[in-house]
Amino acid sequence: MATVDPKATLKALIDLQKLDQDISRIRQRIREMPQILERRGERFRQAEGRVAAALARVTDLKKQIGLCELEIKTKDGEIAKIQGAQGQSRTNEEFRAFGDHVQRLKKENRAIEDRILECLGTIETIDKELLDLKATRDALKQEVDVDRKQWQKDEAEYQADLAKREGERAGYAATIAPGPLSTYERVLRARDGKALVTADGRVCGGCSMSVTPNDYNRLMAGGQLISCRSCERILFISENAAAGR
Numbered sequence: 001m002a003t004v005d006p007k008a009t010l011k012a013l014i015d016l017q018k019l020d021q022d023i024s025r026i027r028q029r030i031r032e033m034p035q036i037l038e039r040r041g042e043r044f045r046q047a048e049g050r051v052a053a054a055l056a057r058v059t060d061l062k063k064q065i066g067l068c069e070l071e072i073k074t075k076d077g078e079i080a081k082i083q084g085a086q087g088q089s090r091t092n093e094e095f096r097a098f099g100d101h102v103q104r105l106k107k108e109n110r111a112i113e114d115r116i117l118e119c120l121g122t123i124e125t126i127d128k129e130l131l132d133l134k135a136t137r138d139a140l141k142q143e144v145d146v147d148r149k150q151w152q153k154d155e156a157e158y159q160a161d162l163a164k165r166e167g168e169r170a171g172y173a174a175t176i177a178p179g180p181l182s183t184y185e186r187v188l189r190a191r192d193g194k195a196l197v198t199a200d201g202r203v204c205g206g207c208s209m210s211v212t213p214n215d216y217n218r219l220m221a222g223g224q225l226i227s228c229r230s231c232e233r234i235l236f237i238s239e240n241a242a243a244g245r
């Protein structure tokens with residue numbers, strides 16, 4: 001049976017608000033955790049992407065080295081042929097021309113060798129970076145796996161807790177008269193889950209506006225529910241303030 005006694009109603013509403021705040025926190029947790037996990041998963045995927053990019057660069061550099069080595073081999077073949085022909089030279093001029101050509105090709109090969117060394121140096125640098133990148137990726141992967149597993153367990157517990165508290169809430173709500181209950185629920189929605197606030201020190205605990213002396217006296221008398229004239233939240237005197245009065 002719903003109570004119509006204002007004092008009892010106020011007390012029931014205070015308890016109801018505590019329950020509603022718990023319910024709201026649990027719902028928020030259930031809503032937000034998948035998003036948090038998703039963001040962590042995204043960080044892992046980015047780390048994985050950085051590893052893949054570094055590995056792709058190494059592959060590309062090795063391909064470049066392979067091409068350079070092929071080029072050197074081709075030029076070496078050319079050099080051997082020219083040197084063979086040089087042996088058959090009929091004039092000094094011809095001999096020198098062959099020699100010049102060989103020197104040019106050898107110089108080109110040295111430049112290609114330098115390019116190979118440069119590529120090898122870059123690979124070495126990337127390999128060192130890869131150690132860190134892989135360590136970061138693996139740590140993130142482990143974190144994501146642990147978090148997901150934990151959440152699978154936690155979510156079931158949160159859902160069970162939520163169901164239990166929603167059951168309790170329905171029981172509580174049934175003890176409160178429909179009028180005050182609907183006022184409470186309306187203000188709760190409008191005021192971010194805070195429908196009841198203290199009026200200690202004659203100030204609204206919600207919006208900090210002063211409570212009029214008349215309202216304060218009526219509040220102390222406890223004959224009716226008093227709402228803040230500014231934010232409409234239902235006012236009450238906290239037990240500490242009441243005891244110290």
Ligand SMILES: [Zn+2]
Nearest residue numbers: 204207228231
């Ligand atoms: Zn207020």
